[in-house]
Amino acid sequence: MDAREMALRQAYGHAVRWLASLSDRRVPARASVEEIVRELGAELPDGPSKAADVVDLLATACEPGLTAFPSGRFYGFVVGGTEPAALAADWLVSAWDQNCVMRAVSPAYAAAEEIAGAWLLDLLGLPSDSAVGFTTGATMANFTCLAAGRDAVLRRSGWNVAHDGLVGGPAVRVIAGEDRHMAIDLALRYLGLGKPELVKADGQGRIEPGALRHALAAGGQGPTIVILQAGDIHSGAFDPFAEAIGAAREADAWVHVDGAFGLWAAASPMYAHLMAGCSYADSWATDAHKTLNVPYDCGLAIVRDPFAIRAAMGLQGDYLIQDEQGDPIDKVPELSRRGRAFTVWAALRSLGRSGVADLVEGLCRHASAFATGIAGIDGATVLNDVVFTQVCAEFGDEERTERVLTRLLDDGTAWISGSTWHGRRVMRISVSNWSTTDDDVTRALDAIRRAHRSA
Numbered sequence: 389m390d391a392r393e394m395a396l397r398q399a400y401g402h403a404v405r406w407l408a409s410l411s412d413r414r415v416p417a418r419a420s421v422e423e424i425v426r427e428l429g430a431e432l433p434d435g436p437s438k439a440a441d442v443v444d445l446l447a448t449a450c451e452p453g454l455t456a457f458p459s460g461r462f463y464g465f466v467v468g469g470t471e472p473a474a475l476a477a478d479w480l481v482s483a484w485d486q487n488c489v490m491r492a493v494s495p496a497y498a499a500a501e502e503i504a505g506a507w508l509l510d511l512l513g514l515p516s517d518s519a520v521g522f523t524t525g526a527t528m529a530n531f532t533c534l535a536a537g538r539d540a541v542l543r544r545s546g547w548n549v550a551h552d553g554l555v556g557g558p559a560v561r562v563i564a565g566e567d568r569h570m571a572i573d574l575a576l577r578y579l580g581l582g583k584p585e586l587v588k589a590d591g592q593g594r595i596e597p598g599a600l601r602h603a604l605a606a607g608g609q610g611p612t613i614v615i616l617q618a619g620d621i622h623s624g625a626f627d628p629f630a631e632a633i634g635a636a637r638e639a640d641a642w643v644h645v646d647g648a649f650g651l652w653a654a655a656s657p658m659y660a661h662l663m664a665g666c667s668y669a670d671s672w673a674t675d676a677h678k679t680l681n682v683p684y685d686c687g688l689a690i691v692r693d694p695f696a697i698r699a700a701m702g703l704q705g706d707y708l709i710q711d712e713q714g715d716p717i718d719k720v721p722e723l724s725r726r727g728r729a730f731t732v733w734a735a736l737r738s739l740g741r742s743g744v745a746d747l748v749e750g751l752c753r754h755a756s757a758f759a760t761g762i763a764g765i766d767g768a769t770v771l772n773d774v775v776f777t778q779v780c781a782e783f784g785d786e787e788r789t790e791r792v793l794t795r796l797l798d799d800g801t802a803w804i805s806g807s808t809w810h811g812r813r814v815m816r817i818s819v820s821n822w823s824t825t826d827d828d829v830t831r832a833l834d835a836i837r838r839a840h841r842s843a
């Protein structure tokens with residue numbers, strides 16, 4: 389066996405042991421940064437070490453400092469776990485070490501991206517000739533889509549931003565619901581568009597179409613982008629797409645939808661109604677590392693008009709690109725050489741159409757079990773109207789809710805963290821892991837009851 393194979397075998401053994409530990413392991417890390425630094429050793433060795441020994445040291449030293457993100461009892465952020473075929477594909481990606489930027493040099497990647505993209509559009513109920521770009525996450529997917537939108541609305545006003553920049557051009561109005569995700573503000577900041585104008589949302593974070601219509605009418609006819617949301621991180625609620633997009637269309641605005649985890653509702657016959665009308669937007673951002681459970685990092689930028697995404701992101705720079713085919717690198721700010729479409733292809737190929745629907749419905753079913761379980765606790769209040777994959781709850785006043793959250797984290801059975809929603813401290817549960825079992829939910833609910841009793 390050569391050194392490379394020995395190192396890979398060492399890594400395989402550690403990976404399998406890590407995955408096997410997830411069903412029973414405490415979710416939070418046990419060791420601090422300082423402890424891990426000590427174990428890893430801060431001193432750069434003078435000479436070489438065996439690859440297998442290095443892998444062994446890394447795995448052994450880091451193990452106590454790992455948070456069990458892929459555990460079925462991690463409900464902190466919307467994370468997702470590691471779908472088996474996608475995880476294994478990710479290992480192959482490392483071994484293949486392709487530079488995936490162009491069709492001509494990595495035909496395998498271009499093929500996987502083409503197929504995965506087409507399957508995604510089909511599953512998400514989006515126009516089949518849209519362009520699909522693979523990004524690091526939904527933040528950059530939002531950025532990519534909004535760049536395409538910014539350039540397109542300016543082009544319609546006779547301004548070529550790729551050539552002339554933003555300065556001196558018409559002002560771009562950006563309108564979003566007041567409960568948009570903070571990633572939207574970040575993307576707009578990167579794009580030089582400043583803060584969005586905010587439109588009133590209801591108690592669950594859904595934009596109010598009447599207020600949107602009013603804001604659009606009040607602002608005149610300049611270049612405009614409207615940002616909607618599929619899946620509020622607190623309530624899981626979806627914007628009323630048909631009405632909101634209708635209003636935006638009348639104002640000739642570009643409509644973008646942030647659906648980091650929620651867009652996947654479209655893949656389930658039970659939840660697709662939440663997405664009704666969403667396919668009439670111009671662009672959509674989502675994550676594959678959330679609901680689809682591929683390993684980090686993987687976001688998806690989907691733009692109805694392939695010309696618009698290439699005009700904004702294409703390596704050639706200006707908007708005169710004729711090639712409808714394009715290269716993977718022409719759809720995103722920076723194409724990962726890691727070839728993200730391989731893992732997405734693997735997850736979709738392994739789950740199949742019904743598997744993706746089952747995945748979404750399983751997450752929702754577990755979220756419902758949380759909502760029902762918490763509603764049964766004396767003094768606890770579930771704050772959601774309807775349950776998708778998110779559950780927010782209060783346990784009496786804010787101080788008590790905070791104490792429950794602290795006890796829960798000390799307990800370690802599950803990772804459930806707090807959030808501030810409409811100015812109030814709440815418990816927020818995100819169900820996003822394919823491997824969560826009924827037993828995981830039962831154990832997490834028991835931990836919540838224990839924390840509540842002792843708080």
Ligand SMILES: *Cc1c(COP(=O)(O)O)cnc(C)c1O
Nearest residue numbers: 525526527569571646648649675
């Ligand atoms: C998670 C999330 C984002 C940001 O996604 P990243 O993958 O972390 O960049 C944006 N919007 C919503 C609604 C999200 O849930």
